[in-house]
Amino acid sequence: MISAQLRSVDSMRWGVPCLLALFVVVTILSVPPASCAESQTAPDRAVVKVVGMACPFCAYGIRKHLRSLPGVKNVEVDLAESKAIIEVNGHAKPTDAEIQQAIKDAGFTPGSIQWQASAGDALTKSAEFSVTDRKSVV
Amino acid sequence: MSASASLRNGRPTEPTGAGRWAAAVTLFLIVLPFSFASAGPITFSSALPVSSGEGILRGQAVVTRASGDSTPMDRSLTAVAAPSVLVYGLTPKLTLFGVVPFFVHKSINLTTPAGSVSRGSNGFGDVVLFGRYTLLQIDEPGSTLRIAPFAGLKVPTGSDTRSDMIGRLPRQLQPGSGSWDPLVGMALTWQTLPWEFDADAGYRFNTRADSFEFGDVAFTDMSFQYRLWPRRLGSGVPGFLYAVLESNLQWQGKNRAHGRVDSNSGGITWFLDPGIQYVTERYVLEAAVRLPAVQSLNGDALGGDFQVVAGMRWNFFTPLSW
Numbered sequence: 001m002i003s004a005q006l007r008s009v010d011s012m013r014w015g016v017p018c019l020l021a022l023f024v025v026v027t028i029l030s031v032p033p034a035s036c037a038e039s040q041t042a043p044d045r046a047v048v049k050v051v052g053m054a055c056p057f058c059a060y061g062i063r064k065h066l067r068s069l070p071g072v073k074n075v076e077v078d079l080a081e082s083k084a085i086i087e088v089n090g091h092a093k094p095t096d097a098e099i100q101q102a103i104k105d106a107g108f109t110p111g112s113i114q115w116q117a118s119a120g121d122a123l124t125k126s127a128e129f130s131v132t133d134r135k136s137v138v
Numbered sequence: 139m140s141a142s143a144s145l146r147n148g149r150p151t152e153p154t155g156a157g158r159w160a161a162a163v164t165l166f167l168i169v170l171p172f173s174f175a176s177a178g179p180i181t182f183s184s185a186l187p188v189s190s191g192e193g194i195l196r197g198q199a200v201v202t203r204a205s206g207d208s209t210p211m212d213r214s215l216t217a218v219a220a221p222s223v224l225v226y227g228l229t230p231k232l233t234l235f236g237v238v239p240f241f242v243h244k245s246i247n248l249t250t251p252a253g254s255v256s257r258g259s260n261g262f263g264d265v266v267l268f269g270r271y272t273l274l275q276i277d278e279p280g281s282t283l284r285i286a287p288f289a290g291l292k293v294p295t296g297s298d299t300r301s302d303m304i305g306r307l308p309r310q311l312q313p314g315s316g317s318w319d320p321l322v323g324m325a326l327t328w329q330t331l332p333w334e335f336d337a338d339a340g341y342r343f344n345t346r347a348d349s350f351e352f353g354d355v356a357f358t359d360m361s362f363q364y365r366l367w368p369r370r371l372g373s374g375v376p377g378f379l380y381a382v383l384e385s386n387l388q389w390q391g392k393n394r395a396h397g398r399v400d401s402n403s404g405g406i407t408w409f410l411d412p413g414i415q416y417v418t419e420r421y422v423l424e425a426a427v428r429l430p431a432v433q434s435l436n437g438d439a440l441g442g443d444f445q446v447v448a449g450m451r452w453n454f455f456t457p458l459s460w
Contacts, residue, residue: 052277061189080371107187109277
Protein backbone atom coordinates (compact mmCIF):
# COMPACT_ATOMS: atom_id res chain seq x y z
CA MET A 1 0.00 0.00 0.00
CA ILE A 2 2.86 2.37 0.82
CA SER A 3 4.61 1.57 -2.49
CA ALA A 4 1.38 2.23 -4.37
CA GLN A 5 1.07 5.59 -2.64
CA LEU A 6 4.71 6.37 -3.50
CA ARG A 7 4.12 5.38 -7.12
CA SER A 8 1.10 7.72 -7.14
CA VAL A 9 3.17 10.64 -5.85
CA ASP A 10 5.85 10.02 -8.50
CA SER A 11 3.13 10.02 -11.20
CA MET A 12 1.80 13.31 -10.02
CA ARG A 13 5.30 14.82 -9.89
CA TRP A 14 5.93 14.06 -13.57
CA GLY A 15 2.36 14.16 -14.82
CA VAL A 16 1.53 17.72 -13.74
CA PRO A 17 4.50 19.30 -15.49
CA CYS A 18 3.74 17.29 -18.59
CA LEU A 19 0.15 18.39 -18.55
CA LEU A 20 1.22 21.96 -17.99
CA ALA A 21 3.66 21.76 -20.89
CA LEU A 22 1.03 20.25 -23.11
CA PHE A 23 -1.40 22.97 -22.11
CA VAL A 24 1.15 25.66 -22.95
CA VAL A 25 1.93 24.12 -26.32
CA VAL A 26 -1.73 23.83 -27.25
CA THR A 27 -2.39 27.40 -26.12
CA ILE A 28 0.47 28.76 -28.20
CA LEU A 29 -0.61 26.88 -31.24
CA SER A 30 -4.23 27.99 -30.83
CA VAL A 31 -3.45 31.69 -31.00
CA PRO A 32 -4.35 32.96 -34.54
CA PRO A 33 -1.02 33.88 -36.03
CA ALA A 34 -2.46 37.14 -37.37
CA SER A 35 0.74 39.08 -37.04
CA CYS A 36 2.54 36.28 -38.78
CA ALA A 37 -0.02 36.36 -41.65
CA GLU A 38 0.12 40.17 -41.94
CA SER A 39 3.85 40.30 -42.15
CA GLN A 40 3.77 37.84 -45.04
CA THR A 41 0.88 39.62 -46.99
CA ALA A 42 1.69 42.86 -48.80
CA PRO A 43 -1.06 45.49 -49.25
CA ASP A 44 -2.98 44.47 -52.36
CA ARG A 45 -5.72 47.08 -52.55
CA ALA A 46 -5.96 50.82 -52.33
CA VAL A 47 -8.97 52.92 -51.42
CA VAL A 48 -8.71 56.19 -53.30
CA LYS A 49 -10.88 59.22 -52.69
CA VAL A 50 -12.06 60.84 -55.92
CA VAL A 51 -13.17 64.41 -55.30
CA GLY A 52 -15.69 65.96 -57.70
CA MET A 53 -17.23 62.78 -59.03
CA ALA A 54 -21.01 63.17 -59.01
CA CYS A 55 -22.57 61.28 -61.90
CA PRO A 56 -22.46 57.77 -63.35
CA PHE A 57 -21.26 58.87 -66.80
CA CYS A 58 -18.16 60.44 -65.23
CA ALA A 59 -17.18 57.23 -63.43
CA TYR A 60 -16.23 55.55 -66.70
CA GLY A 61 -13.16 57.70 -67.29
CA ILE A 62 -11.99 57.22 -63.70
CA ARG A 63 -12.31 53.46 -63.96
CA LYS A 64 -10.47 53.30 -67.29
CA HIS A 65 -7.55 55.47 -66.21
CA LEU A 66 -7.04 53.56 -62.96
CA ARG A 67 -7.38 50.21 -64.72
CA SER A 68 -4.56 51.14 -67.10
CA LEU A 69 -2.04 51.52 -64.25
CA PRO A 70 0.66 48.83 -63.87
CA GLY A 71 -0.36 45.88 -61.74
CA VAL A 72 -4.02 46.84 -61.42
CA LYS A 73 -6.31 43.89 -61.93
CA ASN A 74 -9.65 45.40 -60.97
CA VAL A 75 -11.21 48.75 -60.14
CA GLU A 76 -14.47 49.30 -58.32
CA VAL A 77 -16.02 52.76 -58.17
CA ASP A 78 -18.42 53.90 -55.45
CA LEU A 79 -20.30 57.10 -56.32
CA ALA A 80 -21.94 57.61 -52.95
CA GLU A 81 -18.64 57.32 -51.08
CA SER A 82 -16.68 59.28 -53.71
CA LYS A 83 -14.05 56.57 -53.89
CA ALA A 84 -12.43 54.00 -56.10
CA ILE A 85 -11.02 50.69 -54.87
CA ILE A 86 -8.02 49.41 -56.78
CA GLU A 87 -6.97 45.77 -56.55
CA VAL A 88 -3.44 44.86 -57.61
CA ASN A 89 -2.14 41.51 -58.71
CA GLY A 90 0.85 41.36 -56.39
CA HIS A 91 3.54 41.40 -59.07
CA ALA A 92 3.46 45.15 -59.56
CA LYS A 93 1.88 48.04 -57.77
CA PRO A 94 1.22 51.60 -58.93
CA THR A 95 2.75 54.37 -56.91
CA ASP A 96 0.62 56.94 -55.14
CA ALA A 97 1.83 59.52 -57.63
CA GLU A 98 0.66 57.37 -60.55
CA ILE A 99 -2.75 56.93 -58.95
CA GLN A 100 -3.09 60.65 -58.35
CA GLN A 101 -2.13 61.41 -61.95
CA ALA A 102 -4.69 58.90 -63.24
CA ILE A 103 -7.44 60.68 -61.29
CA LYS A 104 -6.29 64.01 -62.69
CA ASP A 105 -6.22 62.60 -66.23
CA ALA A 106 -9.81 61.55 -65.70
CA GLY A 107 -10.64 65.19 -64.95
CA PHE A 108 -11.06 65.01 -61.17
CA THR A 109 -9.16 65.77 -57.98
CA PRO A 110 -7.41 62.95 -56.12
CA GLY A 111 -7.94 62.65 -52.40
CA SER A 112 -6.42 60.34 -49.83
CA ILE A 113 -4.98 56.96 -50.77
CA GLN A 114 -5.07 54.13 -48.24
CA TRP A 115 -3.29 50.86 -48.95
CA GLN A 116 -4.55 47.80 -47.19
CA ALA A 117 -4.30 44.03 -47.37
CA SER A 118 -7.49 42.28 -48.30
CA ALA A 119 -8.88 41.70 -44.75
CA GLY A 120 -10.94 38.71 -45.74
CA ASP A 121 -7.99 36.89 -47.24
CA ALA A 122 -5.82 37.47 -44.16
CA LEU A 123 -8.45 36.19 -41.73
CA THR A 124 -9.21 33.19 -43.88
CA LYS A 125 -5.58 32.18 -44.04
CA SER A 126 -5.03 32.52 -40.32
CA ALA A 127 -8.22 30.59 -39.47
CA GLU A 128 -7.20 27.74 -41.73
CA PHE A 129 -3.80 27.60 -40.10
CA SER A 130 -5.16 27.36 -36.54
CA VAL A 131 -7.81 24.75 -37.35
CA THR A 132 -5.28 22.61 -39.18
CA ASP A 133 -2.80 22.84 -36.35
CA ARG A 134 -5.41 22.01 -33.70
CA LYS A 135 -6.30 18.89 -35.56
CA SER A 136 -2.70 17.84 -35.76
CA VAL A 137 -2.19 18.42 -32.02
CA VAL A 138 -5.32 16.56 -31.01
CA MET B 139 -31.27 63.81 -101.76
CA SER B 140 -32.87 66.53 -103.79
CA ALA B 141 -35.10 69.49 -103.53
CA SER B 142 -38.69 68.91 -104.39
CA ALA B 143 -41.78 70.91 -105.10
CA SER B 144 -45.30 69.67 -105.54
CA LEU B 145 -48.48 71.40 -106.56
CA ARG B 146 -51.64 70.20 -104.90
CA ASN B 147 -54.10 71.53 -107.46
CA GLY B 148 -52.13 70.28 -110.47
CA ARG B 149 -51.25 73.66 -111.87
CA PRO B 150 -47.69 74.93 -111.84
CA THR B 151 -47.13 78.19 -110.10
CA GLU B 152 -45.84 81.17 -111.98
CA PRO B 153 -42.30 82.03 -111.10
CA THR B 154 -42.59 84.53 -108.30
CA GLY B 155 -38.91 85.41 -107.99
CA ALA B 156 -36.42 84.59 -105.31
CA GLY B 157 -37.31 87.72 -103.35
CA ARG B 158 -41.00 86.85 -103.10
CA TRP B 159 -40.26 83.30 -102.07
CA ALA B 160 -37.83 84.50 -99.47
CA ALA B 161 -40.55 86.65 -97.98
CA ALA B 162 -43.07 83.83 -98.23
CA VAL B 163 -40.96 81.32 -96.44
CA THR B 164 -39.36 83.71 -94.03
CA LEU B 165 -39.37 81.98 -90.79
CA PHE B 166 -37.34 81.73 -87.72
CA LEU B 167 -34.04 80.10 -88.43
CA ILE B 168 -34.29 76.46 -87.58
CA VAL B 169 -31.66 76.21 -84.94
CA LEU B 170 -30.52 72.76 -84.05
CA PRO B 171 -29.85 72.48 -80.34
CA PHE B 172 -26.10 72.70 -80.01
CA SER B 173 -25.93 70.04 -77.43
CA PHE B 174 -22.62 68.72 -76.43
CA ALA B 175 -22.18 65.12 -75.66
CA SER B 176 -21.06 64.92 -72.07
CA ALA B 177 -23.77 64.05 -69.61
CA GLY B 178 -25.72 67.13 -68.70
CA PRO B 179 -28.35 69.18 -70.48
CA ILE B 180 -30.29 67.80 -73.39
CA THR B 181 -30.51 70.91 -75.57
CA PHE B 182 -27.22 72.72 -74.98
CA SER B 183 -23.67 72.45 -73.71
CA SER B 184 -22.35 71.69 -70.26
CA ALA B 185 -18.95 72.20 -68.68
CA LEU B 186 -18.62 68.62 -67.44
CA PRO B 187 -15.22 66.99 -67.93
CA VAL B 188 -14.32 64.46 -70.57
CA SER B 189 -11.41 62.26 -69.51
CA SER B 190 -8.17 62.47 -71.42
CA GLY B 191 -8.38 59.92 -74.24
CA GLU B 192 -12.10 59.38 -73.80
CA GLY B 193 -14.51 59.57 -76.71
CA ILE B 194 -18.24 60.15 -76.62
CA LEU B 195 -20.63 59.56 -79.49
CA ARG B 196 -24.02 61.22 -79.36
CA GLY B 197 -26.89 60.70 -81.75
CA GLN B 198 -30.06 62.75 -81.83
CA ALA B 199 -33.30 63.07 -83.72
CA VAL B 200 -34.84 66.54 -83.80
CA VAL B 201 -38.31 67.22 -85.19
CA THR B 202 -39.51 70.82 -85.56
CA ARG B 203 -43.00 71.95 -86.38
CA ALA B 204 -44.15 75.50 -87.09
CA SER B 205 -47.64 76.55 -88.17
CA GLY B 206 -50.37 78.89 -87.10
CA ASP B 207 -49.53 81.46 -89.75
CA SER B 208 -51.67 84.57 -89.45
CA THR B 209 -51.04 85.64 -93.04
CA PRO B 210 -53.14 84.49 -96.03
CA MET B 211 -50.26 82.20 -97.03
CA ASP B 212 -51.13 79.84 -94.17
CA ARG B 213 -47.58 78.58 -93.98
CA SER B 214 -46.57 75.44 -92.13
CA LEU B 215 -43.07 74.11 -91.73
CA THR B 216 -41.67 70.72 -90.83
CA ALA B 217 -38.01 70.06 -90.25
CA VAL B 218 -36.28 66.83 -89.28
CA ALA B 219 -32.61 66.57 -88.44
CA ALA B 220 -30.37 63.76 -87.25
CA PRO B 221 -27.18 65.32 -85.94
CA SER B 222 -24.38 63.29 -84.46
CA VAL B 223 -21.80 64.69 -82.10
CA LEU B 224 -18.35 63.22 -81.69
CA VAL B 225 -16.44 64.33 -78.60
CA TYR B 226 -12.81 63.71 -77.71
CA GLY B 227 -10.95 64.57 -74.52
CA LEU B 228 -7.60 65.84 -75.75
CA THR B 229 -6.47 66.66 -72.23
CA PRO B 230 -8.36 66.66 -68.92
CA LYS B 231 -9.20 70.33 -69.52
CA LEU B 232 -9.44 70.60 -73.32
CA THR B 233 -12.25 68.84 -75.15
CA LEU B 234 -12.92 68.84 -78.88
CA PHE B 235 -16.38 68.58 -80.46
CA GLY B 236 -17.68 67.91 -83.92
CA VAL B 237 -21.41 68.27 -84.64
CA VAL B 238 -22.26 66.48 -87.88
CA PRO B 239 -25.84 66.86 -89.17
CA PHE B 240 -25.94 63.76 -91.31
CA PHE B 241 -29.50 64.36 -92.36
CA VAL B 242 -31.48 67.58 -92.56
CA HIS B 243 -34.97 67.73 -94.03
CA LYS B 244 -36.91 70.95 -94.37
CA SER B 245 -40.27 71.41 -96.03
CA ILE B 246 -42.83 74.17 -96.11
CA ASN B 247 -46.42 74.24 -97.32
CA LEU B 248 -48.04 77.52 -98.24
CA THR B 249 -50.95 78.93 -100.17
CA THR B 250 -50.27 81.09 -103.20
CA PRO B 251 -52.66 82.73 -105.66
CA ALA B 252 -52.03 79.73 -107.92
CA GLY B 253 -52.79 77.21 -105.26
CA SER B 254 -51.05 75.29 -102.50
CA VAL B 255 -47.36 74.71 -102.90
CA SER B 256 -44.90 72.52 -101.06
CA ARG B 257 -41.17 73.07 -101.24
CA GLY B 258 -38.34 71.47 -99.39
CA SER B 259 -35.00 69.74 -99.42
CA ASN B 260 -33.06 66.89 -97.85
CA GLY B 261 -29.36 66.65 -97.36
CA PHE B 262 -26.23 66.86 -95.28
CA GLY B 263 -26.08 70.01 -93.14
CA ASP B 264 -23.33 72.31 -91.91
CA VAL B 265 -20.71 70.80 -89.59
CA VAL B 266 -19.85 72.67 -86.39
CA LEU B 267 -16.36 72.25 -84.90
CA PHE B 268 -15.31 73.72 -81.56
CA GLY B 269 -13.24 73.31 -78.47
CA ARG B 270 -13.98 73.82 -74.80
CA TYR B 271 -11.46 74.52 -72.05
CA THR B 272 -12.05 74.19 -68.32
CA LEU B 273 -11.09 77.51 -66.81
CA LEU B 274 -12.36 76.98 -63.29
CA GLN B 275 -12.69 73.69 -61.41
CA ILE B 276 -13.85 73.45 -57.82
CA ASP B 277 -14.21 69.84 -56.69
CA GLU B 278 -15.81 68.76 -53.44
CA PRO B 279 -16.79 65.26 -52.31
CA GLY B 280 -19.92 64.48 -54.31
CA SER B 281 -20.02 67.76 -56.25
CA THR B 282 -18.13 69.80 -58.78
CA LEU B 283 -18.35 73.34 -60.14
CA ARG B 284 -16.89 74.02 -63.57
CA ILE B 285 -16.70 77.02 -65.85
CA ALA B 286 -15.53 76.49 -69.41
CA PRO B 287 -15.38 78.88 -72.36
CA PHE B 288 -15.90 77.44 -75.82
CA ALA B 289 -15.20 78.67 -79.34
CA GLY B 290 -15.67 77.19 -82.75
CA LEU B 291 -16.72 77.50 -86.33
CA LYS B 292 -19.70 76.42 -88.39
CA VAL B 293 -18.40 75.08 -91.67
CA PRO B 294 -20.50 75.29 -94.87
CA THR B 295 -20.51 71.58 -95.66
CA GLY B 296 -24.20 71.54 -96.48
CA SER B 297 -25.48 72.50 -99.88
CA ASP B 298 -26.93 75.99 -100.31
CA THR B 299 -27.76 75.75 -104.03
CA ARG B 300 -30.68 73.36 -104.10
CA SER B 301 -33.42 74.04 -106.61
CA ASP B 302 -36.78 72.59 -107.55
CA MET B 303 -39.15 72.99 -110.47
CA ILE B 304 -40.03 76.45 -109.30
CA GLY B 305 -36.47 77.62 -109.03
CA ARG B 306 -33.73 77.97 -106.48
CA LEU B 307 -34.91 77.32 -102.95
CA PRO B 308 -34.85 80.18 -100.47
CA ARG B 309 -31.91 80.21 -98.09
CA GLN B 310 -34.06 79.17 -95.18
CA LEU B 311 -34.94 75.89 -96.92
CA GLN B 312 -31.42 74.96 -97.98
CA PRO B 313 -29.66 72.17 -96.03
CA GLY B 314 -26.64 74.42 -95.54
CA SER B 315 -26.02 78.13 -95.07
CA GLY B 316 -23.05 78.50 -97.40
CA SER B 317 -21.22 80.66 -94.85
CA TRP B 318 -18.40 80.23 -92.35
CA ASP B 319 -19.79 81.32 -89.00
CA PRO B 320 -17.64 81.59 -85.86
CA LEU B 321 -19.19 81.17 -82.45
CA VAL B 322 -18.04 81.81 -78.90
CA GLY B 323 -19.55 81.22 -75.49
CA MET B 324 -19.19 80.16 -71.90
CA ALA B 325 -20.64 77.16 -70.08
CA LEU B 326 -21.16 76.61 -66.36
CA THR B 327 -22.00 73.39 -64.55
CA TRP B 328 -22.69 72.79 -60.89
CA GLN B 329 -23.17 69.09 -60.43
CA THR B 330 -24.03 67.30 -57.21
CA LEU B 331 -25.17 63.75 -56.54
CA PRO B 332 -28.89 64.62 -56.19
CA TRP B 333 -29.12 67.38 -58.85
CA GLU B 334 -27.31 69.39 -61.49
CA PHE B 335 -27.56 72.97 -62.75
CA ASP B 336 -26.15 74.07 -66.09
CA ALA B 337 -26.08 77.40 -67.90
CA ASP B 338 -24.45 78.82 -70.96
CA ALA B 339 -24.35 81.97 -73.06
CA GLY B 340 -22.94 82.47 -76.50
CA TYR B 341 -22.95 84.34 -79.77
CA ARG B 342 -22.73 83.20 -83.34
CA PHE B 343 -21.49 85.61 -85.98
CA ASN B 344 -23.32 84.70 -89.19
CA THR B 345 -21.33 85.81 -92.21
CA ARG B 346 -22.28 86.48 -95.79
CA ALA B 347 -22.48 83.91 -98.56
CA ASP B 348 -23.56 84.79 -102.11
CA SER B 349 -24.88 88.19 -101.06
CA PHE B 350 -27.05 86.68 -98.32
CA GLU B 351 -26.39 86.87 -94.61
CA PHE B 352 -28.45 85.36 -91.82
CA GLY B 353 -28.83 87.53 -88.74
CA ASP B 354 -26.41 86.92 -85.89
CA VAL B 355 -27.62 84.76 -83.02
CA ALA B 356 -27.20 85.41 -79.30
CA PHE B 357 -28.33 82.67 -76.93
CA THR B 358 -28.46 81.78 -73.29
CA ASP B 359 -29.70 78.54 -71.78
CA MET B 360 -30.32 76.98 -68.40
CA SER B 361 -31.01 73.46 -67.25
CA PHE B 362 -31.94 71.84 -63.98
CA GLN B 363 -31.78 68.06 -63.61
CA TYR B 364 -33.18 66.42 -60.50
CA ARG B 365 -32.49 62.79 -59.67
CA LEU B 366 -35.75 60.91 -59.33
CA TRP B 367 -34.26 57.47 -58.85
CA PRO B 368 -32.60 55.92 -56.97
CA ARG B 369 -33.75 57.90 -53.99
CA ARG B 370 -30.89 56.57 -51.90
CA LEU B 371 -27.52 55.70 -53.31
CA GLY B 372 -26.08 52.31 -52.55
CA SER B 373 -22.63 51.11 -53.43
CA GLY B 374 -21.20 51.02 -56.90
CA VAL B 375 -22.37 53.10 -59.85
CA PRO B 376 -26.15 52.81 -60.26
CA GLY B 377 -28.03 54.33 -63.17
CA PHE B 378 -29.67 57.70 -62.47
CA LEU B 379 -33.10 58.74 -63.69
CA TYR B 380 -33.41 62.53 -63.95
CA ALA B 381 -36.36 64.85 -64.44
CA VAL B 382 -35.16 67.75 -66.56
CA LEU B 383 -36.38 71.29 -67.16
CA GLU B 384 -34.50 73.52 -69.56
CA SER B 385 -34.81 77.05 -70.86
CA ASN B 386 -33.55 78.35 -74.20
CA LEU B 387 -33.59 82.11 -74.83
CA GLN B 388 -32.46 83.30 -78.23
CA TRP B 389 -32.24 86.60 -80.07
CA GLN B 390 -31.64 86.60 -83.80
CA GLY B 391 -30.81 89.64 -85.90
CA LYS B 392 -32.46 90.38 -89.22
CA ASN B 393 -31.29 88.71 -92.39
CA ARG B 394 -29.69 90.68 -95.17
CA ALA B 395 -30.04 89.94 -98.87
CA HIS B 396 -28.10 91.96 -101.41
CA GLY B 397 -27.44 94.57 -98.78
CA ARG B 398 -31.11 95.01 -97.91
CA VAL B 399 -32.50 94.13 -94.49
CA ASP B 400 -35.32 91.61 -94.38
CA SER B 401 -37.79 93.14 -91.95
CA ASN B 402 -39.68 89.86 -91.70
CA SER B 403 -36.83 87.99 -90.07
CA GLY B 404 -35.26 87.68 -86.69
CA GLY B 405 -36.70 88.29 -83.26
CA ILE B 406 -36.68 86.78 -79.81
CA THR B 407 -37.81 83.32 -78.77
CA TRP B 408 -37.90 81.67 -75.39
CA PHE B 409 -38.45 77.92 -75.18
CA LEU B 410 -39.12 75.84 -72.09
CA ASP B 411 -38.20 72.18 -72.37
CA PRO B 412 -39.41 69.50 -69.98
CA GLY B 413 -37.55 66.26 -70.42
CA ILE B 414 -36.33 63.02 -68.95
CA GLN B 415 -32.88 61.46 -68.87
CA TYR B 416 -31.44 58.10 -67.82
CA VAL B 417 -27.70 58.12 -67.15
CA THR B 418 -25.47 55.09 -66.62
CA GLU B 419 -21.72 54.67 -66.61
CA ARG B 420 -21.62 53.79 -70.32
CA TYR B 421 -24.64 55.42 -71.93
CA VAL B 422 -27.33 58.07 -71.63
CA LEU B 423 -30.90 57.98 -72.96
CA GLU B 424 -32.86 61.23 -73.10
CA ALA B 425 -35.79 63.08 -74.60
CA ALA B 426 -37.29 66.56 -74.30
CA VAL B 427 -39.99 68.70 -75.84
CA ARG B 428 -39.22 72.35 -76.56
CA LEU B 429 -42.31 74.50 -76.17
CA PRO B 430 -42.40 78.20 -77.06
CA ALA B 431 -43.08 80.36 -74.02
CA VAL B 432 -42.41 83.67 -75.77
CA GLN B 433 -42.07 84.41 -79.47
CA SER B 434 -41.54 88.02 -80.39
CA LEU B 435 -40.76 87.80 -84.08
CA ASN B 436 -40.28 90.54 -86.59
CA GLY B 437 -42.88 91.09 -89.30
CA ASP B 438 -44.40 87.93 -90.75
CA ALA B 439 -41.71 85.56 -89.51
CA LEU B 440 -43.23 82.17 -88.71
CA GLY B 441 -42.98 81.04 -85.14
CA GLY B 442 -42.44 77.47 -83.95
CA ASP B 443 -45.09 75.21 -82.42
CA PHE B 444 -42.79 72.73 -80.76
CA GLN B 445 -39.61 70.78 -81.19
CA VAL B 446 -38.99 67.20 -80.04
CA VAL B 447 -35.46 66.11 -79.23
CA ALA B 448 -34.50 62.51 -78.45
CA GLY B 449 -31.14 60.85 -78.35
CA MET B 450 -28.54 58.70 -76.73
CA ARG B 451 -24.86 59.04 -75.82
CA TRP B 452 -22.23 56.36 -75.53
CA ASN B 453 -18.73 56.73 -74.16
CA PHE B 454 -15.66 54.77 -75.17
CA PHE B 455 -11.91 54.96 -74.80
CA THR B 456 -9.33 55.52 -77.47
CA PRO B 457 -5.66 54.58 -77.26
CA LEU B 458 -4.82 58.17 -78.15
CA SER B 459 -4.20 60.68 -75.42
CA TRP B 460 -1.75 63.48 -74.89
